[in-house]
Amino acid sequence: MIETQQRSIPSTFGASADADGLIYGPGSPLIDIKRACLRIAVSDASTLLTGETGTGKEVFARFIHNHSARKNRQFVPVNCGAIPETLLESELFGFVKGAFTGAIANRRGRVALAEGGTLFLDEIGELPLPLQVKLLRLLQERTYEPVGSSESLVANFRLVAATNKDLLREVKAGRFRRDLYYRLNVCPVRLPALRERPGDIATLFSHFWTRRGEVRPLDADVITRFQRYAWPGNVRELENLAERLSVCAEGSVIRSEDLDGALVSEDDLELPPSNIDLAPAAARRHARGGEISEATLSAATPSAFGRVVAFETLATEAGLEADGTLAPNVSAGDPHGLRLPIDMPKLFRDMEEALIRTALAQSGGSRKDAAALLGIRRTTLVEKLRRGSFDTTGL
Secondary structure, eight states: OHHHHHTEEOSOSSOOOOTTSOOOOTTOTHHHHHHHHHHHHTSOOOEEEEOOTTSOHHHHHHHHHHTSTTTTSOEEEEETTTSOHHHHHHHHHOBOTTSSTTOOSOBOOHHHHTTTSEEEEETGGGSOHHHHHHHHHHHHHSEEOOBTOOOOEEOOOEEEEEESSOHHHHHHTTSSOHHHHHHHTTEEEEOOOGGGOGGGHHHHHHHHHHHTTOOOOEEHHHHHHHHHSOOTTHHHHHHHHHHHHHHHOOSSSBOGGGGTTTSOOHHHHTOOTTOOOOSOHHHHHHHHHSOOOHHHHHHHOHHHHOOOOOHHHHHHHTTBOTTSSBOTTSOTTOGGGSOOOOOHHHHHHHHHHHHHHHHHHHTTTOHHHHHHHHTSOHHHHHHHHHHTSSOOTTO
């Protein structure tokens, strides 16, 4: 019992929220962001919150609203990515009776509901181009027309927008209007990913943990793993993990093994069903260091690799050189010079298998690095593995 107490920490390891309900540790970058948001709140300037999914963009949108002169009026959130494009215009601007089939009465839109308050447009990067034009006019002229109406209404609201996209890249790709981008980007605020503020992780987890009524302590190794993890889902993922551990962990102390299967990288989330371990540590280190031959790989991991088909062997079978050119004894002008017949689909599958196996081996099993070696996107490689577009038997 004494040993357990020495190597574990209590569940209440500094969990506290400030007066605004924001949770962060000492020296957190959120301290400066909060200070900037307080300055922004006293104005009516449009604000653009950017950051990955789960970083708390709506939390800071509400923070800005609650510290503004509009705090006693409505905060109206709209998720631009969750409402069908055909309904989004009427949701934003409302409609009049008879505007379309089913419009049996006038209805106020979100802009009208936000009168005197704050309109929060989440996932603004998903807004269709036609609506971007109307939003720009709304911001410039502060007037709008409900669907089916020719009467302009005056709007009085403060706009806060949020996105997890790179809007400037969207502008360059033609998917987002440049003039609207600059209209939104008056006061930009970037929220850091959780991995960029590891000092906040323990405090945040403790808040979620105690909010569930948990008093079980956590082994010190658990916090270490928390701080080394990339948190692709950010604060939302951390909150979900607290719930998962509370429900599923059985011991009186939360230990590192309770996290097995819970903390996974984005690559691991997309592993093929075979869950391949391509090579032991020694072979992976060798692969990362530079060239690694087929013979070395086969000798190091005969059971893991099984049959490795060399690209040179496959090329020879097709009458090609290793670099893909025709072999000397094959005439480019005489297709019958090739050693036909061949099973071309199988040949291509085997060549693809050999290349993917080699790339995965040289990258130590990293799908991201293997995709770069192959000159394809990581998602393309993952799909090939998942869909079984080549034979994984023996891997």
